[in-house]
Amino acid sequence: MTELDWSKLTFSYTKTNTILISHFDGSKWSEVESNSDDYIRLSAFAGALHYSIECFEGLKAFRGKDGKVRLFRPEENAKRLQRSAKYLGIEAPSTEMFIQMCERSVRENIEFLPPYGSRASLYLRPTLIGSNPQLGVQSSKESTFILLCSPVGAYTGGVLEAIDVVIARNYDRAAPNGTGAFKVGGNYGASLASLNKAHELGFKAVLYLDPATKKYIDEFNSSNFFAIKGNTYITPLSTTILPSITNMSLEVAAADLGMEVERRPVPVEELPTFDEVGECGTAVVITPVHKLVDKPSLESEEETVYTYGDGLCGEKSLQLFNYITDIQYGVREDKFGWTREVEI
Ligand code: PLP
Ligand code: COI
Secondary structure, three states: OOOOOHHHOEOOOOOOOOEEEEEEOOOOEOOOEEEOOOOOOOOOOEHHHHHOOEEEOOEEEEEOOOOOEEEEOHHHHHHHHHHHHHHHOOOOOOHHHHHHHHHHHHHHOHHHOOOOOOOOEEEEEEEEEEOOEOOOOOOOOOEEEEEEEEEEOEOOOOOOOOEEEEEEOOOOOOOOOOOOOOOEHHHHHHHHHHHHHHHHOOOOEEEEEOOOOOOEEEEEOOOEEEEEEOOEEEEEOOOOOOOOHHHHHHHHHHHHOOOEEEEEOOEHHHHHHOOEEEEEEOOOEEEEEEEEEEEOOOOOOOOEEEEOOOOOOOHHHHHHHHHHHHHHOOOOOOOOOOEEEOOO
């Protein structure tokens, strides 16, 4: 048994029982191996290490009020990984293989699944890398699919704790016709200079504008952007942001709660008109934004500050948070069939 204090979990690495690995040799996937060691043997010439031939997913397993274990929309993660792999030109696992490995990872690491009521979960990190030795810049013929997991709590601060964020106008996370809409590791490497600077300034996240015109809100470094205006849920339409599975679900949830839903370009000038602003995503769930600071450059003293709420989660954001998490923890009827029960 683990000695973990579930209430103290953050979004960080915990060694679990096993990681699962399968290798595609150019024609077929190998039988899945389960290793207790989470170090992998890899050619130092692997394309993943030189040319960022890597993509990944993030999804969570939840222990429900009824004791059942559920994954949230894993087939959507499988499809998104397949899209990312196609972009990189590497082989991806089928949806069936992806889900089977997620379920097996949960089973083999079940004592790391936080109990109901802890507000924590078991985060799964399916990772796909180009793995054959290579020197030239080209898509890898062989790939390796690895299923990692770690128990996690809130991504920043505490659950539903509001954060301060900054718009970094002199940085982009993705190029106008680049990789923004794909979950490739390179996007996260590209965000680090601005994220590190933002952290030094006391901000928890960076909000990027559309890289082509810098007129519209795009997304945060590790989550999508949403805002509430009156009874309307607003979220950016952009070709340079990751299609978030949480956001897609929140749009449905908002409509089901009687709200209007708008997915459209969101001009920066609209920021002062919002009642609530937040981040959404698997890791952050819904994290309310308190202060949003717009700086011409992260190195400049100049800034425009927008403030939302009083540091607590806004009413509509809280309704949406409860709607989604109640489905994940088996408290609310899953009328859209979003969850998948894992036989333990
Ligand atoms: N945007 C970025 C850049 C992310 O890293 C994530 C996290 O996965 C999201 C959005 C949210 O996506 P999802 O809700 O599918 O986790
Ligand atoms: C997730 O929410 O699953 C993510 O992948 C964000 C992450 C990069 C921390």
